Amino acid sequence: MVTASLVKELREKTGAGMMDCKKVLTETDGDLEKAAELLRERGIAKAAKKSGRIAAEGIVEAYISEDGKTGAVVEVNSETDFVAKNEEFKNFVMEVAKQVVVNNPATVEELLAEPSLAVAGKTVNEVLIDKIAKIGENMTIRRFARFETANGLIEKYIHGDGKIAVLVNMENGNKELAKDVCMQIAAAKPEFIARENVPADRVEKEKEILKAQTMNEGKPEAIAEKIVMGRINKFYEEICLVDQAFVKDPNMKVSQILKDAKVVEFARFEKGEGIEKKEENFAEEVMKQLK
Helix, strand or coil: CCCHHHHHHHHHHHCCCHHHHHHHHHHCCCCHHHHHHHHHHCCHHHHHHHCCCCCCCCEEEEEECCCCCEEEEEEEEECCHHHHCCHHHHHHHHHHHHHHHHHCCCCHHHHHHCECCCCCCCEHHHHHHHHHHHHCCCEEEEEEEEEECCCCEEEEEEECCCCEEEEEEEECCCHHHHHHHHHHHHHHCCCECCHHHCCHHHHHHHHHHHHHHHHHCCCCHHHHHHHHHHHHHHHHHHHEHHHCEECCEEEEEHHHHHCCCEEEEEEEEECCCCCCCCCCCHHHHHHHHHC
8 A cells, every 4th residue: 555654755765756656666565665776776766866966057959840930948957067068968958849849838847747759658757867867967957938930930049059049939030030130139138129028117227226326426316317318228228139239230220130020039048047056166076076
């Protein structure tokens, strides 16, 4: 009889997931020791122990369907840059991107629970666990974005061997223009497409900061207001795609190269952004390995 308390005990002992624990306990008729051995044999317990380690390296990748109408960008993290260059790891990341394009999961959790399109009989999470056990590092599927269009096109750009990935959904454009826009987004890091997309509270906060800066420069309040209006344009030029100077020709705005084309949406993923990395002393790390 497999009870909830037995599953809990095995989870605490091995660090494996609830479903994996329940499965092996059922196979071993509730024998805790045999179930733990089975998890170790399958590499699941070994993989689970690695799951607490910080994975801030890895790669970002994108995949576009053959008809160019659906695309996805994903970030999968590993512990070291060395593993990020592993071909098996790279192939797994591309498989994840394809899975997102085909199945359109709503969340990472939903994606992990799906039957893998690349490995029959296993979920995406089970394939991930297998990779962790085989490669020997913690790995996590961190995030993804998926775009779909009826009449437009989807384009991607990968920079620095998986350091930055950009995905763009565009209408009334062509592949060459879309690629230029992708490279623009990779280089200039816009946050929004146009001014009307910037939240009002963000603009008001920026105006407050600019006004304080201007008055600290000794300008009277009435003049400060006018100066702020000029400086807020600079703010828009930094964060809004269409207002940015075009990286290939700084004398032109992105809006000028777009002409009749329209960027509907974009995603820019940079590997490891926002993840707090644990600082390691390299010499100490080597000594740990030797011991």
